[in-house]
Amino acid sequence: MISIIGGGPSGAYLGSLLGDKCKIFEEHKEIGKPIQCTGILTHSIHDLISVKNEDDFVVNRIKRIKLISPGDEEYEFRLKNEELIVDRFKFDNYLINLARENGAEILTGHKLIDFSFSEDNIKLKFEKHEYETEKLVGADGPNSLVGRKIGLLNGRRYKVGHQYTARGEFDEETFTVYFNGNKNYFGWVVPENEKIARIGIVGDENIPELFQKFLDKIGINKKSFIECQSGVIPVYDYNAKCCDGNVYLVGDAAGHVKSTTLGGIVYGMRAAKILANALENNRDYDGLLRKEIGRELWLHSKAAEFLSGLGENGWDDFIRLLRKVELGKFNRDKPFSGLHLFLKPSLIYFLIKQGFKNKNKLV
Numbered sequence: 001m002i003s004i005i006g007g008g009p010s011g012a013y014l015g016s017l018l019g020d021k022c023k024i025f026e027e028h029k030e031i032g033k034p035i036q037c038t039g040i041l042t043h044s045i046h047d048l049i050s051v052k053n054e055d056d057f058v059v060n061r062i063k064r065i066k067l068i069s070p071g072d073e074e075y076e077f078r079l080k081n082e083e084l085i086v087d088r089f090k091f092d093n094y095l096i097n098l099a100r101e102n103g104a105e106i107l108t109g110h111k112l113i114d115f116s117f118s119e120d121n122i123k124l125k126f127e128k129h130e131y132e133t134e135k136l137v138g139a140d141g142p143n144s145l146v147g148r149k150i151g152l153l154n155g156r157r158y159k160v161g162h163q164y165t166a167r168g169e170f171d172e173e174t175f176t177v178y179f180n181g182n183k184n185y186f187g188w189v190v191p192e193n194e195k196i197a198r199i200g201i202v203g204d205e206n207i208p209e210l211f212q213k214f215l216d217k218i219g220i221n222k223k224s225f226i227e228c229q230s231g232v233i234p235v236y237d238y239n240a241k242c243c244d245g246n247v248y249l250v251g252d253a254a255g256h257v258k259s260t261t262l263g264g265i266v267y268g269m270r271a272a273k274i275l276a277n278a279l280e281n282n283r284d285y286d287g288l289l290r291k292e293i294g295r296e297l298w299l300h301s302k303a304a305e306f307l308s309g310l311g312e313n314g315w316d317d318f319i320r321l322l323r324k325v326e327l328g329k330f331n332r333d334k335p336f337s338g339l340h341l342f343l344k345p346s347l348i349y350f351l352i353k354q355g356f357k358n359k360n361k362l363v
């Protein structure tokens with residue numbers, strides 16, 4: 001038996017692939033609550049699930065992204081493929097229902113509090129129950145108890161995502177990203193419709209202060225807030241191991257998050273697919289992960305490192321340059337395969353010049 005801890009997107013999707021070979025244990029009584037997410041899914045979600053009726057969980061479709069620099073330089077581009085904004089409560093329940101239909105047993109109200117392992121099996125301790133299992137999967141989110149207990153979270157870094165849904169006037173086809181030049185910081189306005197948006201920032205520190213400044217900049221008053229949806233986000237580490245013996249980590253528990261946008265749903269589900277293959281065919285999970293998603297996630301971390309060193313002026317220059325270069329219709333699922341971008345001499349010059357500046361700042 002395979003026991004999956006956590007009924008979020010990674011655990012539920014893994015459960016849908018393993019079917020009756022697994023049980024999913026979720027601490028909350030209700031799947032999908034509390035919501036701690038903006039719910040943006042890039043087009044590659046369609047490679048993972050065939051959605052018969054998107055209205056089951058889709059609240060909006062995004063066609064354009066607008067980038068705004070600290071000095072209010074703007075660049076807007078069209079997306080190659082529309083992106084989905086989902087209701088995370090409905091999306092998580094959609095996935096858990098897939099798992100249930102495929103034979104997985106779902107046990108809600110089961111919070112794992114400890115486990116111990118011997119050569120033969122693993123003993124799981126919940127608040128009111130105990131179970132034995134052959135294999136254990138931690139799909140239990142950024143602070144994974146499973147990962148902590150076996151030492152796979154040592155050295156893990158985190159960011160804080162602070163978000164509210166709020167009322168206002170919004171362009172429902174465009175989501176806007178704001179950079180203020182602070183290291184590792186950006187803010188967003190992601191519309192659910194013309195009247196409600198998900199408004200948030202991500203950063204390392206001074207979050208309440210940065211959030212207030214962000215609200216002032218975009219002209220949103222706290223009185224328009226509807227619901228808080230904040231949470232922590234793990235930082236991806238290419239060298240981190242995701243399994244030890246018969247214990248495996250997947251999704252946020254394993255840090256499978258893009259460092260540029262901090263989106264983790266699609267990558268968590270892709271990792272779940274890789275884990276299902278590893279479990280069913282007795283293959284090397286860490287090796288498969290590195291081969292199939294490791295390089296992409298590593299590139300995202302390098303790009304994020306570069307962008308976080310731009311500073312205010314660097315961001316203004318960068319956005320002005322993007323306006324000149326013109327991205328065309330941008331594919332966010334393959335941001336590093338647009339080779340044509342890197343053939344633009346002005347972009348190459350900027351990257352090299354900025355690369356030197358960033359390096360000097362670190363010295």
Ligand SMILES: Cc1cc2nc3c(=O)[nH]c(=O)nc-3n(C[C@H](O)[C@H](O)[C@H](O)COP(=O)(O)OP(=O)(O)OC[C@H]3O[C@@H](n4cnc5c(N)ncnc54)[C@H](O)[C@@H]3O)c2cc1C
Binds near residue numbers: 028139141162250268
């Ligand atoms: C503010 C914010 C905005 C974000 N926006 C986006 C976005 O737009 N797009 C995107 O792709 N990603 C986004 N993310 C990241 C995204 O939310 C995560 O990557 C995603 O939820 C990871 O899914 P998961 O199943 O791995 O983990 P989770 O969704 O965290 O699920 C883990 C589950 O495990 C359960 N659990 C935890 N501990 C235990 C335990 N001891 N016993 C039993 N159950 C347990 C939890 O209750 C939870 O249900 C955002 C994150 C934040 C904080």
